[in-house]
Amino acid sequence: xxxxxKTMFLLIFLILVWGINWPLSKFALAYTxxxxxxxxxxxxxxxxxxxxxxxxxxxxxxxxxxxxxLISAMLSIVIYYGVQTIGLGYTPAGLFSAIVFLQPVLxxxxxxxxxxxxxxxxxxxxxxxxxxxVATMSVGGLTGDISTxxxxxxLITALSWAIGTVYVKKIGYKVDSLWLTAMQVTIxxxxxxxxGTGMEDWSAVIWNIPFILDTLFISIFVIAxxxxxxxKLIHEGEASKVGSYTFLIPIVSIFTSVxxxxxxxxxxxxxxxxxxxxxxxxxxxxxxxxxxxxxxEH
Numbered sequence: 001x002x003x004x005x006k007t008m009f010l011l012i013f014l015i016l017v018w019g020i021n022w023p024l025s026k027f028a029l030a031y032t033x034x035x036x037x038x039x040x041x042x043x044x045x046x047x048x049x050x051x052x053x054x055x056x057x058x059x060x061x062x063x064x065x066x067x068x069x070l071i072s073a074m075l076s077i078v079i080y081y082g083v084q085t086i087g088l089g090y091t092p093a094g095l096f097s098a099i100v101f102l103q104p105v106l107x108x109x110x111x112x113x114x115x116x117x118x119x120x121x122x123x124x125x126x127x128x129x130x131x132x133x134v135a136t137m138s139v140g141g142l143t144g145d146i147s148t149x150x151x152x153x154x155l156i157t158a159l160s161w162a163i164g165t166v167y168v169k170k171i172g173y174k175v176d177s178l179w180l181t182a183m184q185v186t187i188x189x190x191x192x193x194x195x196g197t198g199m200e201d202w203s204a205v206i207w208n209i210p211f212i213l214d215t216l217f218i219s220i221f222v223i224a225x226x227x228x229x230x231x232k233l234i235h236e237g238e239a240s241k242v243g244s245y246t247f248l249i250p251i252v253s254i255f256t257s258v259x260x261x262x263x264x265x266x267x268x269x270x271x272x273x274x275x276x277x278x279x280x281x282x283x284x285x286x287x288x289x290x291x292x293x294x295x296x297e298h
Contacts, residue, residue, distance in 0.1 A: 007237070010229050011245050019097075019252020021222040023260050024214055025085060026093035031211040033200035034085040039192030041215055042077055045223025046186030052178065052224075059176035060183075068171055069183035075164030076227070077188020082195070084157045091150030093261060097253040098134045098272075099154035104243035105131045106162035111243075114166055126282025130247040133275025136268050165234060165243070172235050181228045247276045 028037055053060075062069070088096055108127040112119035168180065205211075233242045251272070 007233065010233055011242075014226060014229050014233070015245065015248045015252060017221045017226050018246075019249045020256045021218060021226075022088070022093040022097040022250075022253040023257045024218055024222075026088050026257070026261060028211060028214045028218070029085070029089055031206040031208065033196065033204050034089055035082055035192055035196035036200050036202065036205065037196075037215070038081040038085040039189050039194075039196050041189075041219045041223055042081060042185055042192055043189030044215070044219035045227075046182060046189050048220060048224045049178070049182035049185055049228065053176075053182045056176060056178060060179045061175075062183075065175050065179075065183075068175055069180065069187055072164060072168055072180060072184040073186075073188035073191065075160050075167060076184055078191050079160035080157055080164065081188070082192055083153050083160065087150050087153030087157060091154065093253060093257045096150060096154050098250040099151060100158045100161070101134045101247055101250050102131055102155065103158040103161045104246050106158060107165055107243035110162055110166045111169070115169055122282055126244065126279045129275050129282060130244060130279025133272040133279060134247060134250055136272040136275060162243075165230075168231055169234050172231070177231055177235055178228065181231055185223060185227060244279060247279055251276065 025037075032040075084096075084100070091099075105127045108119070108123065111117040172180070230242075
């Protein structure tokens with residue numbers, strides 16, 4: 001019971017902090033260029049993770065593991081956060097997050113193809129139902145200008161996240177999970193800052209209290225704590241099952257976007273919610289048919 005309660009607590013934490021990340025990131029873009037912001041929050045989160053990981057310095061093994069750290073950083077941080085932050089400038093936060101959550105479907109398929117995880121008809125149906133729920137929320141659940149560029153960037157974000165997760169699951173036994181998270185976030189943050197510095201202007205950043213607090217919250221809870229919890233869950237369970245719970249994140253995102261960014265929502269949200277809950281049930285619960293009892297021979 002204790003491991004199950006711990007897993008559920010971590011899932012709830014992850015869903016909440018990653019859900020509110022979208023409107024918080026959208027809010028921050030009023031004060032900063034996107035790539036600089038993506039790099040700034042990542043490198044702060046990475047430094048915090050390095051501080052926590054220092055007692056296990058002997059497990060870093062940078063010379064041997066640097067290719068793993070770099071590939072993971074490119075997939076899960078540079079492409080994911082870089083494209084995501086740019087895309088939020090084109091699309092409402094709730095809508096963008098909903099499209100990104102094609103990821104659990106991609107993750108389920110990639111985990112089946114590359115990790116050898118089981119893919120039953122029920123699980124596949126559940127993943128499709130989950131995406132249908134997210135699509136229902138995104139198609140008519142929010143009002144606002146729908147940018148083709150924003151949708152394409154959201155799809156690229158989903159693809160990079162899914163491939164990055166499968167990669168980490170596949171090579172996770174080779175590296176320490178805490179150092180993997182710390183290195184990928186830090187390296188990714190450095191790359192984003194370098195790119196952002198070359199493409200954007202630091203003088204455009206408005207260093208006021210709301211922006212600083214917003215950035216610190218995202219860096220600590222969304223980046224540092226969020227990624228560590230996510231990869232911990234991925235290492236300890238099936239990637240596709242953990243991914244199915246992330247269908248709940250855009251629901252949190254949409255509700256918080258309505259409250260803080262005044263994005264409007266319709267009845268489609270309720271329909272999408274029902275489909276998402278059905279998806280999680282289908283992916284995670286095994287339905288066992290009872291066989292008719294055989295008569296005992298005397």
